[in-house]
Structures are given as structure tokens and as C-alpha cells.
Amino acid sequence: MKNARLGIVIALTLLPWPLVWLGMYQLHSIPWTFFLYHGICLLPAVIIFRTLWLPGLRRPTKMQFVSLVASAVALGAACIMAYHLTGELVIEKQTVLEVLTQRGYEAKWMLPLCVYFIVVNATLEELFWRGVILNELKFVDKTWKIFGIVWTNVAFAAWHYLVIRLLVRPVWAELVILSLVLVGLYSSWLYRKYDSILLPILWHAFVFDLAVIVVFVNFAIQR
Numbered sequence: 001m002k003n004a005r006l007g008i009v010i011a012l013t014l015l016p017w018p019l020v021w022l023g024m025y026q027l028h029s030i031p032w033t034f035f036l037y038h039g040i041c042l043l044p045a046v047i048i049f050r051t052l053w054l055p056g057l058r059r060p061t062k063m064q065f066v067s068l069v070a071s072a073v074a075l076g077a078a079c080i081m082a083y084h085l086t087g088e089l090v091i092e093k094q095t096v097l098e099v100l101t102q103r104g105y106e107a108k109w110m111l112p113l114c115v116y117f118i119v120v121n122a123t124l125e126e127l128f129w130r131g132v133i134l135n136e137l138k139f140v141d142k143t144w145k146i147f148g149i150v151w152t153n154v155a156f157a158a159w160h161y162l163v164i165r166l167l168v169r170p171v172w173a174e175l176v177i178l179s180l181v182l183v184g185l186y187s188s189w190l191y192r193k194y195d196s197i198l199l200p201i202l203w204h205a206f207v208f209d210l211a212v213i214v215v216f217v218n219f220a221i222q223r
Contacts, residue, residue, distance in 0.1 A: 009136045013155035015041045020162045030103045033163075038120060042128040053131025056197035064199060072206045079211040083218055090172045099166045114213045122205035129156045129184065130191045130200055153184030183208055 019041055023033025046053075060068070129152055137148030157180035165173045187200035 005136070005139060009133060010151075012041070012045055013133055013151065016159040017162070020159055024103065024162060024166070028103050030100070030105055033103075034116075038124050042124040045132050046124060046127045049132045049136065052135040053127055053197050056131065056191065056195055058194075058196040058198060060194070060196060060199045060202065064194070068202055068206060071203070072210055075207055075211045076214045079215050080218060083215045090168050092169060096167050110217070114217075117209050117213060118205045122209050123201050125156070126187065126191075126197060126201040126204050129153075130187055131197050134188055134191070149185070149188055153181050153188060156184045157181040 016037055019036035020033055023029055023036045027033075133155075134148055134152045137152060138145070157177050160180055161173060161177050164176045168176060183204075187204060190200045190203060191197060
């Protein structure tokens, strides 16, 4: 029984690879990629295994909200500064524009896409990767408890390579993936320390995803 459960959860963590590959490389469609990843992979698991994350619906404290806001402002400012200093080394604007337009992106999508990322992407990713996968892997023998944390966050970061490699210059893609592993580890730590799934959702949305959005908006305006 334990091996079967482990097999199912590992399969779930690998499912984004074929779905995102299908959306980005075969259908060449951003909307279809979101639908396949969020709608086919994440949402059903979040609903079916909701008993794993429902106990963690605890409201963050006022101090945690203050820390969240301060971190969002600091990271956003740091990302803007880093983009202006090293953006050309990391991103080739014409390539990014071609990748996005070939997959259906239009300027009028910017605001809806930003809202979608903050609300939908952050919520579903945290409920799936931390709320479902990380919790489900707790049944692995205690001597291997580190396995659940490592596998969850490496698997969470790794599939992003399919998208990141299209948007940044060589070598930088691998560095971005490493940073996503660290982001995942921090989200897992927040969840475990405070036993609140809402806290990593808020950090994911308003610190990490918002920082990416700030850079993207800067990029779009400057082009």
C-alpha cells in the first residue's frame, strides 16, 4: 500500500512535464499550457486530496503580514535594480517577444495575466506542491523524511525548465531553476513552521510571483 501511494504521488509530480511540453511545444499556446498544468494536473489533485491541506487554513498573524509586505517591496525593488543592471545578460528581448507572440500572447493580456498569476497560480501551486505532495510524502519512513522535502521542491522547480529555457540565455536557465528550488524550500519551511498553507500562498503570490511580474512589466514597457 505504501509503495502504491508513493508511486502515485511521484507520478503526480512528474505529470507537469508532458502537459507543459504539450502546451508550449506542440500546441504553441499559453492558454492551453495554463489549462493543462493548472486545470488537468493541479486542480483535480487539490480537490481530491483536500483533506491534506484543509487543516492548514490558518490566517497569518499581523506580524507575518507586515513581514510579507516588507519582503514584497524589498524583493520587487531588488529585482527591478537587478534587471536594469544585468537584464541584457539574462534576457534577449527579441527572443522573448517572439516566444510569447508565437504562443498567442497579446499586450491586452498583461493585466489579466498578472492577476491570474497572483491569484490562481500561487494558490494552486502551493496547495498542490506543499499542501498535497509534501503532506502525502510524510508517510515515507521517518528515516527518509528529508526525501519528501527534497523531492517536492526539486520536482516543483525542475519542470519550469521547459518554460525558462525559452525566455533566458543559456546557463541562466539553470540558475533560475536553482532559485526556484530555494523558493520551494522556503515555502515548505513556512508551511511546516507555522502550520498554515495560507502563509506560503501569500508569499508565493505577493513576494515571488509579484517580483517576476514587476520585471516583466518593466520589460514590456521598455521594449
